[in-house]
Amino acid sequence: MNSLDDFNPASVLRxxxxxxxxxxxxxxxxxQPVRVGSRALDILQVLVERAGRVVTKxxxxxxxxxxSVVEEIxxxxxxxALRRALGDGGNGQRYIINVPQCGYSFIAPVHRDSAAPQTPANPPPPHNLPARLTPVIGRDALVGSLMRHLPACRLLTITGPTGVGKSTVALRVAELxxxxxxxxxxxVDLAQISDDSSLLEHCLQRLGSDLAGLCERHALLVLDNAEHQHAACKALVEHLLGAAPRVSILVTSREPLQVSGEALKQLxxxxxxxxxxxxDVAExxxxxxxxxxxSRARARQHDFQLRAQDVQPLREICRQLDGLPLAIELAAAQIDVLGLIGLHAHVSDGLQVLSQGRRTAVPRHQSMRAALDSSYQRLSEPEQRVLQRLSVFKMPFTLEAALAVVSCTPLASSRLAAIITSLVQKSLLTQEGSGSACRYRMLNTTRRYAREQLERSGEGVELERRHARYVNQLRTHSGVYVFT
Incomplete structure (x- = not known):
């Protein structure tokens, strides 16, 4: 059976x-383009290339x-998803049928066009993308959407909290x-640049070009971890948008660049x-x-199987880890030591269980604490202090609650509101709703880290008392218990 790439790259299938x-x-x-995820496209390609034949599951x-090991579900x-996208079954037209106990078959007639089939295909364009060692899971629809959006967009920035997988998504989009x-x-990984050369010079070296040559290129530049060189990255992007009209730029960052024309995707x-x-295992x-x-547990234990009695503890593990891919991978790496039940018992205790990851990963991704250190150390002292103090809220909270519990002499109300907005922009707080319905929330992993810093500061006991007083006031005035 041929691989997905064993066809003329100029092929058009109708x-x-x-x-x-x-x-x-x-x-x-x-x-009109049809919205189909990356994995669904791979499946369609296999079926269409073998139209009229049964392909087993x-x-x-x-x-x-x-x-990777993947469940049939x-x-x-x-x-x-493919059938919905193609309108399979609408107006009596069928494309993909299920052959019971066998697999699937693409049954519609397929016509194939190939451009210049007698000439060898052009060599693939150059790139310096790192080899991907594991499959990307759960991001097919997003990757497909970004792929369709990026060619028509000069600048796209993927933002999100530590460990959410910004680099993984960006590199998968770039691959495709x-x-x-x-x-x-x-x-270009901006987290790895520590010398004094300009960011523009560094990028030109990577591309093997000078600025005049870059202006003529049709290329994609992936600027990864831009928060490590935020000001320099912003200046570089503004320069390239004007000087290199055929270069598209894909950025990953915990905060937007705030450049004119920047399209944002919050991951x-x-x-x-x-x-x-x-x-329900299937669900x-x-x-x-x-x-x-x-998938990652099976990389450690090849016979790992999710059983019905495991669903609830695994759901709680994933919830405690906020659905963050880095945290989930680090937890799954402990499955052969702790087992699922042991992992469930330890995951709510703090960040210790997320302390051992892949030794081949960059240092900031070898543990969740190291990843959060990287974010925390880039904050100003007032931002660090506010983040610590906000860790007393285990549930979403209002600005009013934050002002009542967190403010102090160095953190006046007007300044505190601005700092909370800054923490939202830096993906350390999540904002839900707006106006009177606005709530802020801290991810469990971030809150545990910030709480550790609060305890070290010696302010933990006093902040808990202030929080308890505020909650009691809410109960007295409204009879509703809102914050915990």
Whole structure:
């Protein structure tokens, strides 16, 4: 059975009203693009290339997920998404059928066009992307959306909290867009730059070009971990947007660059199982956080299986870890030492269980504490102090509550409000709603880290007392217990 890349890269596959541009990973219905996730596209390619034949479920999984163990439910989810996207069954037109006990078959006639089939394909564009060692889980729809958006957008910044997977998503998007950019895709990790040379000079060295040459290039520049060089990155991007009109820029950062024309994508944690599905393995495996945990656990224990009695503790583990991919991977790495029940017992105790990760990872990703250290150390002293003090709130809180509990002489109300806004921009707080309905929330992992810093400061006991007094006042005046 051929691999996904064993076809002429110029191939165009046509069926019904659809045109599948394989090299561009694009499906058109007439002249309108069809929204299909990356994994679903891989599945469609396998089926269409073998139209009229039955492809077993095992073959599909082996082709689309070659380096990981995947449950059949994942395949069914993507098949269902494909059918919806193609209108399969609408107006009597069928494309993909299920062959009971066998697999799936693409049954519509397929016409294939190939440009210059007698000539060798052009060499792939150059790139310096790092090799991906593990599959990307739970981000197919997002990656597909960013791929469609980026070519028409000069600057796209992916933001989000520590450990949410910004770099993983950006690098996956870049991998899939290598063929689109004639002069390649170039990755620059700003966290690794410590010399005094300008960021522009560093990027030009990576691209093997001078500024005049860069102005003529059709390329994608991935500026990773921009918060480590925020001011320099902002200046570089502003310069490139004006000087290199065919260069697109994909940025990952805990906060926006705030450059004119910047498109923002706030990256959310992975989806969690619903509390009511306490023992439904299939439904739990439909959630990305569980899929990631199981995949990484099987890398440690090849015979690991999620059982019905494991669903509830695993759901709680993923919830305590906020659905953050880095935290989930670090927890799964302890499965052979603690087991699932032991991990469940320890995960709410603090960050110690998340202290041993991949030795090959960069230092800030080897433990959750190291990752949070990297964020915390870049804060100003007032921002650090406010973050510490806000850790007394275990539930979402209002600005009014923060002012009542956290403010002190060095942190007047007006200044405190500005600092809270800054912490939101830096992805250390999440803002939910607006106006009178506005609430702020701290992720569990961030709150535990900030609470450790608060205890070291010696202010923990006093802040707990102030918090308790405020809660009692709410009870007295409204009869409603809101904050814990």
């Amino acid at each position: 069926f019904g009203p659809y045109t599948f541009h394989v090299r561009q990973r694009l499906i058109l219905n007439g002249d 095992e073959q599909l999984i082996a082709q689309v997920w070659p380096t 994942n395949l069914r989810v993507h098949i269902a 867009l290598v063929q689109y950019f004639r002069h390649g895709v170039w990755h 959310s944690p992975l989806s969690l199982p619903k509390p009511v599905a306490v023992d 739990a495996m439909g959630c990305a956080a569980v899929q990631l945990f199981v």
